[in-house]
Amino acid sequence: MGKRLSRIATRTGDDGSTGLGDGSRVGKDDARVAALGDVDELNAAIGLLLTEAMPTTMAKLLVEVQHDLFELGGELCIPGYENLAATRIEWLDAMLAESNAGLGTLEEFILPGGCRAAALAHQARTIARRAERSVVVLSRQAQLRREPQAYLNRLSDLLFVLARVANRDAGRGDVMWNRERGAGTASRDR
Numbered sequence: 443m444g445k446r447l448s449r450i451a452t453r454t455g456d457d458g459s460t461g462l463g464d465g466s467r468v469g470k471d472d473a474r475v476a477a478l479g480d481v482d483e484l485n486a487a488i489g490l491l492l493t494e495a496m497p498t499t500m501a502k503l504l505v506e507v508q509h510d511l512f513e514l515g516g517e518l519c520i521p522g523y524e525n526l527a528a529t530r531i532e533w534l535d536a537m538l539a540e541s542n543a544g545l546g547t548l549e550e551f552i553l554p555g556g557c558r559a560a561a562l563a564h565q566a567r568t569i570a571r572r573a574e575r576s577v578v579v580l581s582r583q584a585q586l587r588r589e590p591q592a593y594l595n596r597l598s599d600l601l602f603v604l605a606r607v608a609n610r611d612a613g614r615g616d617v618m619w620n621r622e623r624g625a626g627t628a629s630r631d632r
Contacts, residue, residue, distance in 0.1 A: 463520035480573035556609035563605035
C-alpha cells in the first residue's frame with residue numbers, strides 16, 4: 443500500500459495530472475480519476491447521512507459501507523489491484539433483504555424526501571448510481587473486475603431501501619409520486 447500522507451499540498455497536480463496508487467500519473471480528467479472521485483463523493487455523502495439520528499443498526503451498516511467504499515477506491519486507484527472482497531456483495535444482498543423485510547410493498551414510484559435522513563439517503567443513492575456509471579465507463583477502457591460495479595449497483599438499491607426505513611422510523615411515510623396531478627396533459631392537448 444502507498445505511503446501515508448504527511449504533506450497534503452504537494453503541488454504535483456498543478457499541471458492537471460494526479461498520481462495513482464501504483465505511482466503512475468494520469469490526467470485529472472481520466473476515467474479512472476472520475477470513478478475514484480465519484481466513489482469518494484459517495485463516501486462523503488454517506489458520512490453526511492451518518493450525522494443524522496438513526497437506529498444503531500443502520501449507522502453500523504453505513505460505517506461498514508464506508509470502509510467498503512474506501513477499499514473499492516483503493517482497487518480503482520491501483521490498476522490491476524484487487525481490494526474489494528466478493529463476499530461484500532453477498533453481505534450487501536443480505537443487508538438489503540433484512541432492511542426491506544419490514545417495509546410494505548411499493549405500488550407506485552416514490553419521490554426523494556420525507557425526513558432529512560431519508561432525503562440524504564436518496565442523495566447518496568443517486569451518487570452511487572453516478573459512481574456505477576463512471577466505473578462502467580472505466581471498465582470499457584481498462585481491465586476491471588466485476589465486483590466494483592456490482593457493489594455500487596447493490597449499494598444504490600440498499601440506499602433506496604434505507605431511505606424508506608428512515609422515513610418509517612421517523613413516523614413518516616414514503617413520498618409518493620402523484621400520477622393524477624396532470625403530468626403530461628399539456629402535450630396530449632396539443
